[in-house]
Amino acid sequence: MASTSKKWVLGIVVLAFVVPLLKPIFPDAISDYRLFLVSTMIIASIAVLGLNLLTGFNGQFSLGHGAFYAVGAYTAAVLMDQLNVPYWATIPAAAIVCFIVGYLFGLPALKLEGHYLALATFALALAVPQILKYKWLEGLTGGVQGIVLMKPEVPFGLPLTEDQWLYYFCLVVMVILFWAAANMLNSRSGRAMMAIRDQYMAADTMGIDTALYKTVTFGISAAYTGIAGALSASAIAFVAPDSFNIFLSIKFLIGLVVGGIGSLTGSVIGGIFYVLVDNSAQALSQFVKNDLGLPFDLSAYTVFGVLLIAIIYLMPMGIAGGLFMAWRKIRGAR
Amino acid sequence: MKTSRRTFLGGVSTAAVLSASGVAFAQKKYDDGATDKEIKIGHTNPYSGPASAYGVIGKTIEAYWKSVNEAGGINGRMVKFITRDDGYNPAKTVEMIRELVEQEKVLCTFNTLGTPTNTAIHKYMNQKKVPMLFVATGASKWGKPKEFPWTMGFQPDYHTEGVIYAKHILANVKDPKIGVLMQNDDYGKDYWEGFREGLGKDANKVVKHVTYEVTDPTVDSQVIQLKDSGANVFFNIATPKFAAQAIRKVADIGWKPAQYLNNVSASVASTMKPAGFENSQGILTAAYLMDPTDKQWDDNADMKAWRAWMAKSNPQGNVTDASNVFAYAVSFLMHETLKKCGDNLTRENLMRQAANHQKLKLPLALPGITVSTSPTDFYPIQAVQLQRFQGDTWHLFGDVMHAEST
Numbered sequence: 016m017a018s019t020s021k022k023w024v025l026g027i028v029v030l031a032f033v034v035p036l037l038k039p040i041f042p043d044a045i046s047d048y049r050l051f052l053v054s055t056m057i058i059a060s061i062a063v064l065g066l067n068l069l070t071g072f073n074g075q076f077s078l079g080h081g082a083f084y085a086v087g088a089y090t091a092a093v094l095m096d097q098l099n100v101p102y103w104a105t106i107p108a109a110a111i112v113c114f115i116v117g118y119l120f121g122l123p124a125l126k127l128e129g130h131y132l133a134l135a136t137f138a139l140a141l142a143v144p145q146i147l148k149y150k151w152l153e154g155l156t157g158g159v160q161g162i163v164l165m166k167p168e169v170p171f172g173l174p175l176t177e178d179q180w181l182y183y184f185c186l187v188v189m190v191i192l193f194w195a196a197a198n199m200l201n202s203r204s205g206r207a208m209m210a211i212r213d214q215y216m217a218a219d220t221m222g223i224d225t226a227l228y229k230t231v232t233f234g235i236s237a238a239y240t241g242i243a244g245a246l247s248a249s250a251i252a253f254v255a256p257d258s259f260n261i262f263l264s265i266k267f268l269i270g271l272v273v274g275g276i277g278s279l280t281g282s283v284i285g286g287i288f289y290v291l292v293d294n295s296a297q298a299l300s301q302f303v304k305n306d307l308g309l310p311f312d313l314s315a316y317t318v319f320g321v322l323l324i325a326i327i328y329l330m331p332m333g334i335a336g337g338l339f340m341a342w343r344k345i346r347g348a349r
Numbered sequence: 350m351k352t353s354r355r356t357f358l359g360g361v362s363t364a365a366v367l368s369a370s371g372v373a374f375a376q377k378k379y380d381d382g383a384t385d386k387e388i389k390i391g392h393t394n395p396y397s398g399p400a401s402a403y404g405v406i407g408k409t410i411e412a413y414w415k416s417v418n419e420a421g422g423i424n425g426r427m428v429k430f431i432t433r434d435d436g437y438n439p440a441k442t443v444e445m446i447r448e449l450v451e452q453e454k455v456l457c458t459f460n461t462l463g464t465p466t467n468t469a470i471h472k473y474m475n476q477k478k479v480p481m482l483f484v485a486t487g488a489s490k491w492g493k494p495k496e497f498p499w500t501m502g503f504q505p506d507y508h509t510e511g512v513i514y515a516k517h518i519l520a521n522v523k524d525p526k527i528g529v530l531m532q533n534d535d536y537g538k539d540y541w542e543g544f545r546e547g548l549g550k551d552a553n554k555v556v557k558h559v560t561y562e563v564t565d566p567t568v569d570s571q572v573i574q575l576k577d578s579g580a581n582v583f584f585n586i587a588t589p590k591f592a593a594q595a596i597r598k599v600a601d602i603g604w605k606p607a608q609y610l611n612n613v614s615a616s617v618a619s620t621m622k623p624a625g626f627e628n629s630q631g632i633l634t635a636a637y638l639m640d641p642t643d644k645q646w647d648d649n650a651d652m653k654a655w656r657a658w659m660a661k662s663n664p665q666g667n668v669t670d671a672s673n674v675f676a677y678a679v680s681f682l683m684h685e686t687l688k689k690c691g692d693n694l695t696r697e698n699l700m701r702q703a704a705n706h707q708k709l710k711l712p713l714a715l716p717g718i719t720v721s722t723s724p725t726d727f728y729p730i731q732a733v734q735l736q737r738f739q740g741d742t743w744h745l746f747g748d749v750m751h752a753e754s755t
Contacts, residue, residue, distance in 0.1 A: 048451035055444065145562065148533065159535040161439065161465055163472065251440045253469040258440045260399065294444070297434055315434055316397055 031186055035179050047178040051250070052290065054178070057185040058246045060286025061192055063270040064279065065239030071277035072200060073232040074212030076129060079136030080240045081263035082143040087113050087241025088248040088259070089147065092162045093155050095248075102167045102249045106188060109245035110238040117237020121230035140264040144256040161255025164248060185246055192239060197279060199235075208232055240267075266293070273326055275333030284334045292322060376693070382456030383694035388687060389429045390414075391449030391458040393466065398436035399563070403462055405666060406485065407432050409676035410460060412663035413684075423687045426694075431455065439469035446470045450479050457482055457699055459683050460503070460676075464488045464535045475499045480699050482686070483679050483729065487613075488539055492727035494704070499696075501703055501727045503679050507536060507611070508543035510635050510733060513750060514609045515547025517633070517735065518582055519554075522607050526556045528580030530571055530595055532587055533560040540586045540611055556580050561591060572598040582607045589614045593624040600628035608632040612733070617742065618642035618669040626741050635733040635750075636743070638678060639713045642669045643742045651712045678711045682720060682729065685709060717749040 038045045066080045090112045091105035100108070120139065127135050147156045156162070169180040199205050207228050210218040219225050248254050270289040275281020297315040330337030382389040394407030414430040422428060431453055433445040442461070449455045457480035461467055464486040474481040475497050483503040484491050487510075491502030518525050529544070531537040537560070545552050557578035559571040568591050575583060576599075583599060583606040585592050592614035599606070610632050614620040617640055621629045639646045646652040655677055659668050666673050687694075689702040704727065709720040711730075720729045732751045736743040 046451060048447050051447060052444070159465070159533075159538065161468060163468065247440065251443050251469065252472070253439055253443070255439050255465040255468070257465045258438055260438065262398065262436070262438075294448075314397065 028190060032183075035182055038176075038179065047176055050176075050178045050182045052294075054182045054185045054250055055247070056287045056290045057182075057189045058243050058250060058286075059267075059270060059290050060283045061189055061246070062240045062243035062267055063274060063285040063289075064193065064196060064282035065236045065241075065243065066267050066271050067274075067277065067279075067282045067285075068196065068208075068239060069232060069236035070271060071275075071281075072205070072212060073208045073229065073236075074215075075124070075229060075233065076133040077136040077236075077264075078133050078268065079138070079140035079264050080236075080267045081259050081261065082136075082139045083113050083117060083237040083240040084244035084247070084263060084267075085143050085147065085256075085259035086116055086237075087244025088254050089156060089162075089244075090241070091245035091248040092164055092254040095164055096157075096162045097155065103184070105245050105249070106242055109241045113241025113244075114234040114238040117241075118230055118234035120237070121233030124233060125226055125229060137261075137264075140261050144259055147256045147259075157255075159256060161253060161258075164252045164254070166252045167249050181250055185250070188242065188246060192242065193279060193283075196239075200279075204228070269323065273323065273333055275335030278333065278335045281333050281335035288334065292319060296322065378693045378695050378698070380456060380695045380697075381454040383426070386426060387429050388423065388426050388694060389431065389453060389455040390683075391446065391453065391455035392430060392432040393435040393442050393445050393449075393458075393461045394432055395437040395462065395466075396434040398438065400437040400463065403485075403672065405670055405672045406460070406462060406676045409663055409666055409673045410680050412666070413677060413680040416658065416662040417684060423684065424691060428687075435463075435466055437463055437466060439465045442466040443469050443473070446473065450474075450477055456480070456694060457696065459483060460485045460679055462486070464539075467491070471497060471500060478696060480696050480703065482699075482703055483682060485675075485679070487536060489543075494725060494727045499700060501700075501722070501729070503682070503729050504675075505612075505635075505637055505730050505733050506543075506728070507539035507613075508546070509731065510612055511540040511543025511545075512547035513635055513733065513735075514584060514633075515544045518584075518607070518609065519548065519551060522582055525551075525554050525582045525607075526578075526580045527554050527582040527584060528557045528575035528578055528606065529555055529559070529584045530568060530575060530587055530591075531558065531560045532591065533562055536613070537586050544584065561587070563588070565591075567598075568595050569598050571595075572604075573602060576602055576604040580606055582609070584609045585614070586611050587614060589616060589619040590623075593620045596620070596624035596628050596632070600625070610634045612636055615736075615743070616640055616642055616669075616671045619671075621738060621741075629738050632738045633735060634738075634743070635735050636745075637715055637718050637730055637733050638671070638674050639715060640671060640743060641674050642671075645742045645744075655713055674713050678713050681712055682706075682709070715745065715749070 035045060035050055062080065062084055066077060069075050069077055087109040090109040094100035094105045094108055095102060124132050124135060146152065148159050166177050167181055167184065169175050169177060207218065207223045210223060211225055211228055215225065266289050270285030273288050274285025296318040300315050300318045326334065332340065392407060392410065394404060395401050396404040396407060411430055411432060414428040417423065418427045431449060433449065435442040435445050446458065449458065458474065459482050461481065462485040467484050467486055478499055481500040483501060485503065487504060487507040489506040489508035491500055518527065529541065531541050548554060557575050557580055559574050561568045561571055568587065572595050585595050585608060587595055592610060608631065612635050615634045615636055639649065639652060655674065656668060659666055659673065686703050690698050704722045704724050706720045706722045706729065711720055715734055718730065718732045722729050732749045734745050734749045735747050736745045
């Protein structure tokens with residue numbers, strides 16, 4: 016089982032690397048815009064993975080991961096804007112800054128369980144856009160005007176477009192981060208994280224330093240989401256407080272639940288889902304109104320909501336869980 | 350590049366007529382987004398999220414193009430208006446605009462709404478050389494033809510308006526001590542910076558400057574702080590709900606300053622009425638469009654035509670909402686610009702025509718306010734007129750002011 020799934024993952028990664036190279040052959044199907052869209056999905060997947068490490072594997076709730084995403088994005092943007100740091104070097108910097116912020120936030124969070132932690136993180140997400148506008152920080156953050164950045168240029172004279180290069184950059188970061196997460200979860204530390212989620216008291220009794228694991232997990236989770244934020248700053252080439260409103264945190268949570276809590280594959284599906292559905296819900300609502308000629312003036316969010324309820328109802332374990340169950344049923348029927 | 354004999358002859362005669370403007374109509378020329386049958390225009394607007402109150406602008410513009418198409422389109426071409434919801438999120442705007450430009454292949458974008466959202470796509474549009482016309486924001490950075498030859502603003506910018514109030518205060522109020530209430534975002538800052546620039550060396554006349562956040566429930570405590578500072582002038586940089594609260598509070602606590610209100614909140618129905626007419630007497634503001642809730646325009650031909658149009662083509666739209674007036678006026682400008690392009694619907698010609706309006710009269714603009722642009726002037730409307738609130742309407746006074754923007 017493990018070897019087949021490894022082959023699958025390898026196959027998909029190889030495919031992901033090869034397909035964009037076919038752009039000259041299928042210029043319409045593999046357009047720059049589509050590659051950019053897939054890059055945003057990759058970025059979303061990394062952010063959802065960050066949240067998944069915390070919520071799915073360690074059992075701590077967060078309604079505020081948009082805050083870490085914003086910190087990562089701003090760390091990258093400020094470094095590029097003020098110190099002319101190259102975009103690739105901002106990724107580790109954002110990871111470190113976000114790890115520290117996440118770790119520090121994890122310390123008081125130790126005293127908060129469940130709903131209270133959810134509320135505290137929610138407050139963090141609400142506060143961050145305001146803090147970015149704060150006048151003492153304005154020199155760095157550009158205040159409400161945000162910071163306009165350059166898009167990453169293609170290095171070494173490679174015959175790629177900017178969007179192809181961005182795609183590969185995001186893909187490499189994603190593969191490294193998922194590989195690291197898979198290894199971590201398969202290790203002693205990963206088992207300790209999950210033990211804390213499943214049976215806090217038992218884990219404590221077994222000698223696991225629960226406080227340490229919980230705060231470090233918070234830090235790692237924040238670092239992952241911060242890396243996603245830094246990537247998004249490069250991809251969008253602009254940061255402003257309006258990009259990081261409370262909806263962002265909620266979207267990560269939706270991606271997490273829909274994709275599959277406590278599943279690496281689920282994080283990828285969750286990232287793809289939220290970009291895809293967010294965009295197609297609008298197209299769908301216009302399709303209902305204009306092309307089908309039905310008298311419903313549905314807002315995109317209505318369509319989004321209906322889809323969400325349907326998925327949660329039909330696949331309570333998320334899409335990853337649903338697919339897994341379906342796969343098992345088919346094999347069982349054989 | 351097909352040239353039939355008839356279009357050629359037609360073109361020659363038109364070219365002769367229009368030779369002054371130096372535009373050749375001899376050939377049909379198209380860029381992406383334009384054909385014999387269709388012109389594709391892209392647009393983003395916040396239909397959801399924190400700024401969704403502006404969503405009505407998108408809906409009214411959509412209704413406008415629908416009515417243009419029903420009347421036969423522009424030079425025989427139908428307008429395909431593609432509008433997307435960006436939720437006022439700049440990251441989303443980039444995604445949507447890239448889709449419109451690269452997948453839908455629109456000829457241009459039009460009236461994309463919001464300062465941060467437009468900032469996010471500013472560079473991209475100019476790199477791609479796609480016209481980004483008549484953006485819906487009051488920031489002052491949209492008229493820079495040298496650096497950004499593909500972007501053009503529309504309305505008088507907040508910065509200039511701020512300068513005008515400052516100058517008026519210095520000229521008319523004896524020994525001014527100014528208190529400023531400001532919404533803490535890009536829009537508020539633009540006014541505030543213009544205002545300070547207008548004060549120049551008298552910037553120290555501002556004795557108190559307080560801010561509020563859109564999430565605040567009231568601005569009562571801010572107004573009390575302003576009164577306690579001993580100010581005798583009150584500059585109100587707030588959106589309608591907060592502006593009305595502030596005006597009411599000023600009256601409640603018995604403060605009697607000279608009041609200046611930003612144009613954003615000049616609506617009779619959404620600011621002055623909730624604030625109470627008795628509390629609003631004598632307030633000054635600057636305007637460039639007619640307020641649909643101001644009864645002095647009830648018999649105006651433009652206003653009547655607009656109301657008839659609203660009833661017929663945009664029945665779900667609110668006729669007391671100034672956003673609908675704005676949307677109609679800016680759509681008219683786009684309509685005129687496309688008409689002038691004739692059969693030469695290239696992006697280059699579109700920009701050339703957009704930068705070639707001479708004293709164009711816009712429907713619902715105040716008398717005397719017209720649109721003029723040139724290759725070096727990318728600010729379509731630069732004039733405003735001051736008005737004072739008396740009884741239950743605004744009264745225009747003084748001359749139309751043409752402020753050169755920065």
